[in-house]
Amino acid sequence: xxxxxxxxxxxxxxxxxxxxxxxxxxxxxxxxxxxxxxxxxxxxxxxxxxxxxxxxxxxxxxxxxxxxxxxxxxxxxxxxxxxxxxxxxxxxxxxxxxxxxxxxxxxxxxxxxxxxxxxxxxxxxxxxxxxxxxxxxxxxxxxxxxxxxxxxxxxxxxxxxxxxxxxxxxxxxxxxxxxxxxxxxxxxxxxxxxxxxxxxxxxxxxxxxxxxxxxxxxxxxxxxxxxxxxxxxxxxxxxxxxxxxxxxxxxxxxxxxxxxxxxxxxxxxxxxxxxxxxxxxxxxxxxxxxxxxxxxxxxxxxxxxxxxxxxxxxxxxxxxxxxx
Numbered sequence: 001x002x003x004x005x006x007x008x009x010x011x012x013x014x015x016x017x018x019x020x021x022x023x024x025x026x027x028x029x030x031x032x033x034x035x036x037x038x039x040x041x042x043x044x045x046x047x048x049x050x051x052x053x054x055x056x057x058x059x060x061x062x063x064x065x066x067x068x069x070x071x072x073x074x075x076x077x078x079x080x081x082x083x084x085x086x087x088x089x090x091x092x093x094x095x096x097x098x099x100x101x102x103x104x105x106x107x108x109x110x111x112x113x114x115x116x117x118x119x120x121x122x123x124x125x126x127x128x129x130x131x132x133x134x135x136x137x138x139x140x141x142x143x144x145x146x147x148x149x150x151x152x153x154x155x156x157x158x159x160x161x162x163x164x165x166x167x168x169x170x171x172x173x174x175x176x177x178x179x180x181x182x183x184x185x186x187x188x189x190x191x192x193x194x195x196x197x198x199x200x201x202x203x204x205x206x207x208x209x210x211x212x213x214x215x216x217x218x219x220x221x222x223x224x225x226x227x228x229x230x231x232x233x234x235x236x237x238x239x240x241x242x243x244x245x246x247x248x249x250x251x252x253x254x255x256x257x258x259x260x261x262x263x264x265x266x267x268x269x270x271x272x273x274x275x276x277x278x279x280x281x282x283x284x285x286x287x288x289x290x291x292x293x294x295x296x297x298x299x300x301x302x303x304x305x306x307x308x309x310x311x312x313x314x315x316x317x318x319x320x321x322x323x324x
Contacts, residue, residue, distance in 0.1 A: 042160035059143030069099025105291035125193035134161035198227035218324035246299035269322035
């Protein structure tokens with residue numbers, strides 16, 4: 001399910017032998033702790049996928065495409081479709097697999113479009129994608145020429161979705177998924193050229209510690225790409241929800257853009273720049289046939305779309321870049 005030896009070699013080649021040495025134990029511990037008991041079922045589903053692989057992969061398209069519809073017969077199409085459907089909910093996308101369209105909850109391509117022309121070119125870079133979800137953005141990073149992409153996310157369903165997409169690639173790029181959180185990355189690694197943290201900061205009880213953890217992953221001069229919820233206000237404005245925010249229980253701190261910049265500077269980052277601020281719309285995050293649970297429309301006040309159901313400001317997301 002995880003090519004540990006191949007990842008170890010990639011880490012060694014990338015001057016991270018310490019992480020390579022402890023990786024097998026980390027993975028073994030995570031896979032042995034299946035909190036929801038679904039890992040066996042997901043493994044079984046992946047084993048049912050047809051063995052076909054294709055070299056026709058487009059990692060630069062808005063809809064990340066693997067294969068063409070004409071490469072498979074109807075029996076294969078049915079089996080692939082049923083397996084991909086059984087791996088719901090699909091939160092990040094969109095994908096197309098041999099003509100099968102996966103319309104995920106998030107139009108993740110919109111976020112990518114907002115940032116890709118504003119960050120340092122990824123060609124030849126070693127990249128860490130923290131909270132990578134099912135790997136949509138990690139594949140897009142490879143499409144921009146990244147030499148190595150390590151995605152980390154503790155959600156085992158996302159690992160299974162990532163493996164389902166990778167399964168069909170005849171010659172996949174060096175993109176790997178580790179079911180780990182940022183706390184599992186060795187301290188003071190200082191090896192990655194670019195580190196992405198998108199949609200994570202507001203879930204951390206200590207956002208400053210998270211920013212410091214990210215900085216310790218970057219080589220001197222490396223770039224942080226940070227995307228997070230923000231609110232309008234001055235340098236001292238921070239929203240601390242009293243309970244849930246947009247029905248999410250684990251939202252702790254939502255700063256203004258100026259407060260976020262100050263946090264980054266206090267954590268030792270330089271050249272802090274705002275790239276984008278965009279309200280999240282119900283066209284970008286919505287319920288679909290591939291994610292049938294509640295989505296943004298259900299999180300907003302039905303009489304005032306500028307507020308959440310808890311009467312907080314509706315989701316506003318910023319992208320900030322900074323240098324270690």
